[in-house]
Amino acid sequence: MESLLCDELLQEIFQRLPPSSSSTVPLVCKRWLIVHRNSRSFLFLRVPSATPSSLRAFSSFLSRYPRLSSLSVVLVSPSDDSLDAVPGCEDNEEINSSLLADQLLLAVASNCPHLRHLQFFAGPVSPSTLLSLSSSCKHLSSLCLSSLRLLSFRWLTFFPSLKDLSVFDCSSVDSSDEDESEFELPLETLCLSGIRAGDCGLGWLWRSCTKLRRLQLRSCEGTGDGDGDPFSSFIRCLPGLQELELRTCRTIADGVLLRLAQHCSSLHCLRLYDGGSRDGLHRFISRSRSTLQKLDLRLPLDLEDDHLSAVAENFTGLISLRLQSCCLVTGEGLKTLGTAINAGLEELALVNCDVIERKPGLLTTLGQSLRGLRTLDLSFNSRLSDKELVSMLVSCKNLVDAKLRGCRGLTGAALLSMFKNCKLLETIDIKQCCGIKADSVEFFLLNSPRLRQFHVEESKLSGVAKTCISKKFIQIVG
Incomplete structure (x- = not known):
């Protein structure tokens, strides 16, 4: 009994150790090694070869960690030494690559009954193997797959706890999956990539995702909704949607946004990157019935001032606005938007936006x-000057997070202004700011009592700065 209590106490201690310290725990003694393995809840593994011995080693290795709740598996080339490999996976007798992923996933199912989160990037898996996973890992709530051998989603009905699904290659679909049946899946988050224009077979999935809250579509040319109306089943997942991300989906972006405006009134976050049209985006902003709170746009040639005016008129409750590489926006458009939403906005990002350079005094007006x-993100505005930033910071007394990465025109004067005006600052990123020197970094660290995270190059940290970091428990991200 005393031994068991001691082991439980050790597990509690091991679970609280930082990664830098926990790596040496197994070296103390065999008992500590066993207890340490029992305390591990997360592993990130790479499998460097497809051989019978690698499969045996993989299964044996997993069996030593009986309490895993989160697992990531990546298949890499044997020459890749970027991560710790599974011991014993080194011989060269190749296995049929089409079977490897299934066998690896079966090993996971056999050895990890407590899994709740699984990322599996080891190749396409079959529906039958996923059924085996569902019978063994009954509490799986998050599943991320590189691809499916047959893009049928009927196996989802056997995962009653699955809330989050990602499939990163939807390049082949099963047209036989197309019928009018449906099932109420528990999915709340769905991420799909690579749906092609002529693909079909996803209609059942769209009709069954009635509880969907977050949807991400990446590099998609279609919705996989059949040969007729490409959105007839897709619209069934929209009524309760809260977050939508369209990334490089130019072909379908307008259609998705139009249906979103028609069928969804609960959206509070929209992220649109590299796709769409000016008219389609303007129609959505003008017609949307949602109370949008977060808007994140990367549209170099599709975003103009009239879009910002429509945002100012229709989305008055906006708390976060992120614009990246938006070349056609002018200072007047941003001033109009800033005046309309004024004190309600908590996050502003103008990343790589040359309007800052074209319109002197813009940041001063926005700050007022x-x-x-x-939160303020002005990253990669390489010509941003101290004068422009300082004039804005005078009005930004409540800043907690500042990102200035890649602003090569800034000097130590910018950090001095932050010290004077931003007393609540907890996180700052000044990586790739070559004008800010080590002495300015040292001064800022010594005189910023609330700072918790600092993104800066190791070469800019003096001995005094490192001592200060250690005493204040500041996290440095190099």
């Missing part, structure tokens, strides 16, 4: 209008 800002 947006005094409630807590």
Whole structure:
């Protein structure tokens, strides 16, 4: 009994250790090694070869960690040494690659009954293997797959706890999956990539995702909704949607946004990257019945001032606005938007937006209008000057997070201004700011009592700065 209590106490201690310290625990003694394995809840594994011995080693290795709740598996080339490999996976007798992923996933199913989160990037898997996984891992709530051998989603009915699904290659679909039946899946988050224009077979999935809250479509040319109306089943997943991300989906972006405006009134976050049209985006902003709170756009040639005016008119409750590489937006458009939403905005990002350079004084005006800002991201504006930034910071007393990565025109004067005006700052990123030197970094670290995370190059940390970091428990991200 005393031994068991001691082991439980050790497990509690091991679970609280930082990664840098926990790696040496197994070296103390065999008992500590066993207890340490029992305390591990997460593993990230790479499998460097497809051989019978690698499969045996993989299964044996997993069996030593009986309490895993989160697992990531990646198949890599044997020459890739970027991560720790599974011991014993080194011989060269090849296995049929089409069977490897299934056999690896079966090994996971056999040895990890407590899994709740699984990322599996080891090749396409078959529906039958996923059924085996469902019978063994009954509490799986998050599943991320590189691809499916046959893109049929009927196996989802056997995962009653699955809330989050990602499939990163939807390049082949099963047209036989197309009938009018449906099933109420528990899925709340869905991410699909690579659906082609002529693909079909996803209609059942769309009709069954009535509880969907977050949808991500990446590099998709279609919805996989059949040969007729490409959105007839897709619209069934929209009524309760809260977050949508369209990334490089130019072919379908307008259609998705139009249906979103028609069938969804609960959206509070939209992320649109590299796709769509000016008219389609404007129609959505003008017609949407949702109370949008977060808007994130990367549209180099599709976003103009009239879009910002429509946002200012229809989305008055906006708390986060992120614009990246938006070349056609002018200072007047941003000023109009800033005046309309004023104190309500908490996050502003103008990443790689040359309007800052084209319109001197823009940041000063925005700072005066947006005094409630807590997060500011001006990354990769390489010509941003100290004068422009300092004039904005005078009004931004509530900043908690500042990102200035890649702003090569800034100097130590910018950090001095932050020290004077931003007393609540907890996180700052000044990587690739070559004008900011080590002495300015040292001064800022010594005089920022609330700082918790600092993104900066190791070469800019003096001995005094490193001592300060250690005493204040500041996390450095190099």
